[in-house]
Amino acid sequence: MRDDDHLPIELRRAVDALRETPRIRPEWIASITERAAADRIDAVRSPANARRWSLDARVAIAAGLVCVAIGAGGMYLALGGRSASPLNAPTVAATASLAGNTPVRFTLVAPGAVKVQLVGDFNAWNPVALPMRRTGNGSTWEVEVGLAPGRYTYAFVVDGRLARDPSAAQAASDDFGVPSSVLLVKGGGT
Amino acid sequence: MKCLPVVSAALSLLSAALDAQSPTLPSRLGPEAVAAIERVIDSTRAAGLPTAPLFDKAAEGVLKGADDQRIVVAVRGLARELTEARSVLNSSSDAALLGATASALHAGASVSDLRQIVRPTTGEAPDTHALATAFVALTDLVTKRVSPASATGAVRELLKRRASDGDFAALRGEVDHDIRGGIAPDVALSNRMRTHVQVLDAMPLDRGPVKRPPPVE
Numbered sequence: 001m002r003d004d005d006h007l008p009i010e011l012r013r014a015v016d017a018l019r020e021t022p023r024i025r026p027e028w029i030a031s032i033t034e035r036a037a038a039d040r041i042d043a044v045r046s047p048a049n050a051r052r053w054s055l056d057a058r059v060a061i062a063a064g065l066v067c068v069a070i071g072a073g074g075m076y077l078a079l080g081g082r083s084a085s086p087l088n089a090p091t092v093a094a095t096a097s098l099a100g101n102t103p104v105r106f107t108l109v110a111p112g113a114v115k116v117q118l119v120g121d122f123n124a125w126n127p128v129a130l131p132m133r134r135t136g137n138g139s140t141w142e143v144e145v146g147l148a149p150g151r152y153t154y155a156f157v158v159d160g161r162l163a164r165d166p167s168a169a170q171a172a173s174d175d176f177g178v179p180s181s182v183l184l185v186k187g188g189g190t
Numbered sequence: 191m192k193c194l195p196v197v198s199a200a201l202s203l204l205s206a207a208l209d210a211q212s213p214t215l216p217s218r219l220g221p222e223a224v225a226a227i228e229r230v231i232d233s234t235r236a237a238g239l240p241t242a243p244l245f246d247k248a249a250e251g252v253l254k255g256a257d258d259q260r261i262v263v264a265v266r267g268l269a270r271e272l273t274e275a276r277s278v279l280n281s282s283s284d285a286a287l288l289g290a291t292a293s294a295l296h297a298g299a300s301v302s303d304l305r306q307i308v309r310p311t312t313g314e315a316p317d318t319h320a321l322a323t324a325f326v327a328l329t330d331l332v333t334k335r336v337s338p339a340s341a342t343g344a345v346r347e348l349l350k351r352r353a354s355d356g357d358f359a360a361l362r363g364e365v366d367h368d369i370r371g372g373i374a375p376d377v378a379l380s381n382r383m384r385t386h387v388q389v390l391d392a393m394p395l396d397r398g399p400v401k402r403p404p405p406v407e
Contacts, residue, residue, distance in 0.1 A: 172297035175264035
């Protein structure tokens with residue numbers, strides 16, 4: 001005898017369906033694990049944001065605004081009162097910041113990994129700055145970074161653990177007990 | 191003239207804002223470690239050497255969970271190796287080459303060995319990028335327990351034959367493969383070098399991409 005015997009059959013089926021224990025899908029587990037790993041890295045590694053701002057952000061913003069205002073005023077005077085297109089300045093700045101950098105693609109085969117990040121001299125070893133994305137085959141992770149000519153030491157953070165790039169030269173320094181890799185980005189003049 | 195103080199203040203603020211972008215040490219470091227590292231950085235800067243590698247080394251140490259004392263020791267060691275590297279390179283100011291040379295010294299190569307690579311007694315002196323590539327390969331080999339003498343000799347032979355970046359990378363990969371397969375590091379290097387030298391010697395110096403030698407099993 002059920003307590004819903006008085007209900008129509010369709011409603012009883014619906015009630016039965018709601019009473020069933022939901023199936024746990026693998027992608028839900030992966031998602032939860034990924035978030036937990038991210039929280040763990042953030043908690044443990046956040047002090048590594050080495051290139052922190054040594055100036056109060058509000059002061060820096062205020063300085064920027066003053067400079068922009070002075071620059072705009074100067075431009076206005078130089079142009080004899082004509083207005084300059086506000087879109088020009090950011091475009092030029094963006095172009096300048098990319099000039100001279102070589103796009104470098106970092107890849108790592110890590111089939112079982114949930115989260116992979118790139119750390120190195122180019123991002124002050126900050127584990128949250130350069131997350132890598134999984135490619136279509138599901139096991140290779142990659143990220144592209146614009147780098148100026150130079151020598152860089154780097155490593156991958158695979159689910160919170162450091163790993164060197166197996167396809168690159170190994171760095172000499174084992175000062176900290178965890179090996180790193182080395183990358184040389186060729187300059188135009190060498 | 192009334193606008194002069196405003197411009198002056200704006201320039202001061204701009205200068206402060208620009209200064210804010212210069213690298214600083216990781217906030218996790220204690221005050222004693224920061225003071226010690228800053229002294230090393232100041233003397234390195236005064237010597238005209240790049241200081242960015244020292245900031246990077248400190249950040250690397252923090253990420254890898256090293257304690258403050260270990261990080262200070264590593265930064266001091268790197269500063270010393272950068273100084274030695276410059277003496278090897280004859281005051282070269284190329285930061286990448288300085289770093290690669292310092293790393294080779296750290297791995298165990300001697301100053302005299304590296305000087306022979308930089309200034310060979312016969313043939314042309316290699317260019318900056320070729321030298322940096324050679325030192326990165328040398329460091330990798332020594333880190334994999336090839337003796338410094340054998341590794342130094344190998345990169346000299348390859349540089350003499352104008353080996354490409356790809357040649358150095360191939361040699362590294364092959365030797366690594368052999369060592370993992372149980373071959374003694376120096377033997378692995380010697381075997382692989384024989385093949386590389388044969389291939390390079392058979393090609394004209396103005397060659398294009400070098401065909402990879404077949405694996406030695």
